Amino acid sequence: MTGAYWRSVSFSSLQIEEWGGEFTVFQPNSGKTHFLNQMGLHILLCLDRAPTSEDEIFVFLTDQFQLTLDQNFSQQTIKTLHRFDELGLIEKVRPESLT
Amino acid sequence: MVYTQGHYKLLLDALTNPDCLIDYSIADWELLLRLARKVKLLGRLATELNKRDFLKKIPVRAANILRSSLIQAKRMQQLTHWELNRITWALQSMDIPVIALKGVAYSLVGLPESAGRTYVDLDIMVPKDVLVSVELELNQRGWVCQKLSAYDEHYYRVWSHEIPPLTHVEREIEVDVHHTITQPSSGIKVNSGLFFEAAVLAEGTSYKILSSVDMVLHCAVNLFQNNELAGDLRDLLDCHDLLVFFSEKEACFWENLIERANQFSLGRPLFYALHFSVLMFKTPVPDIVASNLNNKPSTIVLWVMSKLVPVALFPLHPDNPSKRDRVARTLLYLRSHWIRMPLYLLLPHLIYKSYLAVFPRKNSQS
Amino acid sequence: MTVGQVPFGKFIALLSDSGLRVRVGPFNIRINTKSVTLANHIYRLYESYKLAEDEFAEFHVQVIVVHPKRKIFSPHIRFFVDGHSPFPPFPQEQGLTALEWGINLVIAARVSHLLLFHSAAVERNGQVILFPAWPGSGKTTLCTALIYRGYRLFSDEFGLMDPDNGDFFPIPRLMPLKNESIQVIRDYLPEAILGHEIPKTLKGTIAHVRPPKESFMRSEETAKAKWIIFPKWVAGSSLSLEPLPDSEAFLLLASNSFNYEVLGEVGFQAVTHLIRTCSCYKLVYSDFDDVISAMNDLTD
Amino acid sequence: MTEEQKNKQMEQREVKASADKLSENKRRRLIKGAVAIPVIMTLQSGAALARTSNLVGSLEEDIPDDSTHVATQDLGNGKRIVCAHPDDSEDQSGAPPYDLGNAPMGHLEPNFDSNGNALSLNDQANNCRGGGGLVISATAFSSFDGRMAGL
Structure with a gap:
């Protein structure tokens, strides 16, 4: 079980400004401004490269930020993924469209 | 004709012949913009002026108001x-x-004038048999119903063709979920399934919209059956824009429109839409259209409507509203309820509404 | 020509008939009222407002006294803009606050070609300090103290910015002091000219400060912002002026704007540019002398 | 691809590159701090209009019993102050409560104390403030009406 696959939505349309390791992101589709930390932005960057499974996202993040992967971290990350989904920043990929 | 004089003319000329705006005086501009704001047409004026590269040539304060409105639109x-x-x-x-439906659909179908149109809410239509589950699903995803009095709630659910408007807790847009385009209480039974069958995908998107003739019929029905017409000039202009747009694009548009209107027994609202659109905006409608429509109003009814509708569609003069215009509005308000509901329902509804107008509820949403 | 140069009789005639047209920063406003009481207040407090006769007016506002038919109800005041009333009625004595608040609302709701911050703004040495703040943080009081000590008033309520070039527009108007601030200013600035006290408004007792003449004379001179300072008055505190992280300043400023989201991408870029070109601070103070000297040090 | 789109893509790549270069310093800060999880916050801005000093804001002054400015409800047993609680999930940034957030909570203050003595509106207001709540104007309340949970 690798969890759902996700990919970013209209990543190239986002306006991103960095403020010393934090980011303000303007999303033209919704007109909303989001505030992200490094890890939040890294999820978007990662999902912009290719559709990625939740497990792969956990590994990618713990690797980048030198963390140990525990249940708390994966739960928090899944929460964030669903929030991204709700905001229309990312979307679930149907398994059949992956090949 | 009354609407070819005074403040009516000022607004109508600006809409039908924007080239004339270059000659408007400061006082004309001031009045025009106040009137256009009342009927939600500032954005449209702004796009028309932009197209002609006029925004730099008109008084700068007027241009700033128009820019602001376009940004808001x-x-x-x-x-x-x-x-x-x-x-x-x-x-x-x-x-x-x-x-x-409505505004969003006009822009999805590519109507050029939709670029400056002011939207207020989102209207969508789903099949009646899934209405309840749609509402439930949306509730679970964060769309909530605004607080309504028990009376309003009952009115919406039983006698209207919508469920009470929903708004997502994180956003401000109201979503009106319809299951048909006419009021169930109006006595006109329209098989909504036919609208879904004829619906098309908007080009280049995955969104569905009504077919061209259904979209025009909806516009006409919305204006002449569902609304009270007061200040609804914009909606008549929508009908005009759609008629011009589709008749230029589609070969058999007029024939299809007549056939569809007669199929649904919606000849009368369509007749009114065409009649007043031609009268005010000189829409190029072939004569055969009116003569082939069923359920046309009688001569006397049309005479009365012609006296009332144009003045009511226009905004009142902001400084000196005329008594005649107000009377026309009241009569049309009564008419809009008359045609929508059986009389035994109408009277309590009006009494309740006038009771509210005299004793507005505290904390009611404006 | 200013309001004070119009004879009172003609002034009353204008207000009750064709409308008094005055310049309010980058806008012209046409005011109508038949209330003689309100006319008297406006005549005194608007003395330095410039007239905009025969010019296009963006906003047309009216203050109407309503006399209910039944005696048990007392007369009340309604504010109208283009025949529409956005507020519930006000008590009769509150005509001036109704007018001032109504104008605020109309500007905030209708202007989108400029970015509107909910902020006080003053200028010294050609550069603007913004004091964005939540209600009750004392921005009007601080602003009043500064403009009587050499700073030019832009506004105690609106930071009006042209998003294309970052210019701020002055919009000098009456400044409503609330509750204790009224006495605080009377004590600290005996020279300040205040209107009558209006008790029991939505925000307590209000008295309006009439800004110095100079702010009206120079109301067409725009300037760019250099400092963004989030002030907070805390009784008995010693002065502290600490840098605020840019990301936090961005969020505070954007969420404190009336129309940031309406401007979309333009708003995002304008706030980004503003934060990148300004120094941002958090200010806590209780003493006016301290805060004025700190602001002088900063702007010298 | 148009000029503009191309330009934007270039800029986007630069942002990506800089974001990829996580300095040792920042990494440590993230790990040390409580934010070793992905964070996203969305700006809620439209509220500013309702929040203009003239419409909302907490009422701090004394409230006479015949006040019509303060938000009250009468469920049939006398006027009770509406005591609002800002939405916890909203960042209040140390400022006095200014925005009740998206899901504000509220309760009606009791108008009798534990001994059965009637409480004036002003007493109720003080009880509300004492419990960290916010007394709001009737106008403010009507603008939140329908969004206030728990009433």
Whole structure:
């Protein structure tokens, strides 16, 4: 079980400004401004490269930020993924469209 | 004709012949913009002026108001389109047809004038048999119903063709979910299934919209059956724009329109839309259209309507509203309820509404 | 020509008939009222407002006294803009606050070609300090103290910015002091000219400060912002002026704007540019002398 | 691809590159701090209009019993102050409560104390403030009406 696959939505349309390791992101589709930390932005960057499974996202993040992967971290990350989904920043990929 | 003079003429000329705006005096501009704001047409004026590169040539204060309005119109367009995006997202697992109506549909179909149109809310239509589950699904995804009095709630659910408007807790756009285009209480039974069958995908998107003739019929029905007409000039202009747009694009548009209107027994609202659109905006409608429509109003009814409708569609003069215009509005208000409801329902509804007008509830939403 | 140069009789005639047209920063406003009481207040407090006769007016506002038919109800005041009333009625004595608040609302709701911050703004040495703040943080009081000590008033309520070039527009108007601030200013600035006290408004007792003449004379001179300072008055505190992280300043400023989201991408870029070109601080103070000397040090 | 789109893509790549270069310093700060999880916050801005000093804001002054400015409800047993609680999930940034957030909570203050003595509106207001709540104007309340949970 690798969890759902996700990919970013209209990543190239986002306006991103960095403020010393934090980011303000303007999303033209919704007109909303989001505030992200490094890890939040890294999820978007990662999902912009290719559709990625939740497990792969956990590994990618713990690797980048030198963390140990525990249940708390994966739960928090899944929460964030669903929030991204709700905001229309990312979307679930149907398994059949992956090949 | 009354609307060819005074403040009516000032507004009508600006809409039908924007080239004349270059000659407007400061006082004309001031009045024009106040009138256009009242009927939600500032954004439209702004796009017409932009097209002609006039914004730099008119008084700068007037241009700033128009720019502001266009920015606000664009913002509302963005919000409504995004709301449609999120509604589609929330309902994707239900696998049902969701049809975008009115303003958003006009821009999805590519109507040029929609660029400056001011949107207020998002209107969508879903099949009646899934209405309850749609509402439930949306509730679970964060769309909530605004607080209504028990009376309003009952009115919406039983006698109207909508469920009470929903708004997502994080956003501001109201979503009106319809299951048909006419009021169930109006006595006109329209088989809504036929609208879904004829619906099309908007080009280059995954959103559904009504077919061209159904979209025009909806516009006409909305204006002449569902509304009170007061200050609804914009909606008549929508009908005009759609008629011009589709008749230029589609070969058999007029024939299809007549056939569809007669099929649904919606000849009368369509007749009114065509009649007043021709009268005020000189829409190029072939004569055969009116003569082939069923359910046309009698000569006397048309005479009365012709006296009332044009003055009511226009905004009142902001400084000296005329008594005659107000009377026309009241009569049309009565008419709009008369045609929508059986009389035994109408009287209590009006009494309740006038009671409210005299004793407005505290904390009621404006 | 200013309001004070119009004879009172003609002034009353204008207000009750074709409308008094005055310049309010980059806008012209046409005011109508038949209330003689309100006319008297406006005549005194608007003395330095410039007239905009025969010019295009963006906003047309009216203050109407309503006399209910039944005696048990007392007369009340309604504010109208283009025949529409956005507020519930006000008590009769509150005509001036109704007018001032109504104008605020109309500007905030209708202007989108400029970015509107909910902020006080003053200028010294050609550069603007913004004091964005939540209600009750004392921005009007601080602003009043500064403009009587050499700073030019832009506004105690609106930071009006042209998003294309970052210019701020002055919009000098009456400044409503609330509750204790009224006495605080009377004590600290005996020279300040205040209107009558209006008790029991939505925000307590209000008295309006009439800004110095100079702010009206120079109301067409725009300037760019250099400092963004989030002030907070805390009784008995010693002065502290600490840098605020840019990301936090961005969020505070954007969420404190009336129309940031309406402007969309333009708003995002304008706030980004503003934060990148300004120094941002958090200010806590209780003493006016301290805060004025700190602001002088900063702007010298 | 148009000029503009191309330009934007270039800029986007630069942002990506800089974001990829996580300095040792920042990494440590993230790990040390409580934010070793992905964070996203969305700006809620439209509220500013309702929040203009003239419409909302907490009422701090004394409230006479015949006040019509303060938000009250009468469920049939006398006027009770509406005591609002800002939405916890909203960042209040140390400022006095200014925005009730998206899901504000509220309760009606009791108008009798534990001994059965009637409480004036002003007493109720003080009880509300004492419990960290916010007394709001009737106008403010009507603008939140329908969004206030728990009433």
